Amino acid sequence: MVLVMAITTSGCLSQQKDKEVIYVQTITLTSTAFEEGGTIPLQHTCDGEDISPSLSWEGIPHGTRSLALIMDDPDAPAGTWVHWVIYNIPGDRAGLPEGVPAEESLADGTLQGTNDFRRIGYGGPCPPRGPPHRYYFKLYALDTALDLPAGASKAELERAMDGHIIGRGELMGRYGRQ
Incomplete structure (x- = not known):
């Protein structure tokens, strides 16, 4: 009887080890271009200059080695449309400036991926x-720099981030055409 209980108990412990609980800290993400839920200005869309808006963040968790950002549109007719994939942003950065260049690699080591327009960098609404x-x-705040080449897709970035996310923030803006 004791042997059966020991085997059962050790099985429960290993299951709990396999189901590691990871706590994710909330990050505050804002833009000077628009407020949460507000309209994204024309200059940040395909109807304007199509330049990325400035973004700022606060509350990055201790231990953050890099940051990643994904911009997407879940309301697109054919399913979620990816507008921006950017990663390996240094963990000590407090934001991104307006008009991030559409280059695979930025001077600080930040890398950009391929959006659903099949281009590198930002593609506006x-x-x-x-x-x-x-x-x-x-x-996303990550506990590591990602071993991922420039030009990665959203799916590749999400796979690389799996198990490394220690913080997350979100900002939503709207844009429509009449």
């Missing part, structure tokens, strides 16, 4: 005519 779409800027 460009919805079909109709109701406004929601655009989510999702920032």
Whole structure:
């Protein structure tokens, strides 16, 4: 009887070890271009200059080695559309300036991936005519720099981040065309 209980107990302990609980800290993500839930200005869309908005963040967790950001539109007719994939942003950065160049590698080591327009860097909101779409800027604090080449897709970035996310922030803006 004691032997059976010991085997059962050790099985429970190993299952709990396998199901490691990871706590993710909330990061505050803001932009000087628009407020949470507000309209993304024309200059940051395909109808304007198509330049990235400035972004700022606070509350980066201790131990952050790098940051990653994904911008996407879940309201796109064919499913979620990826507008920006940017990663290996140094962990001590407090934001991104307006108009990040559409280059694979930036001077500080930040890398940019391929968006669903099949281009490197930021591709602004460009919805079909109709109701406004929601655009989510999702920032991730990571406990490592990612071993991922420039030009990665959103799916590749998400796989590389798996198990390394220690903080997360989100900002949503809207844009529509009549």
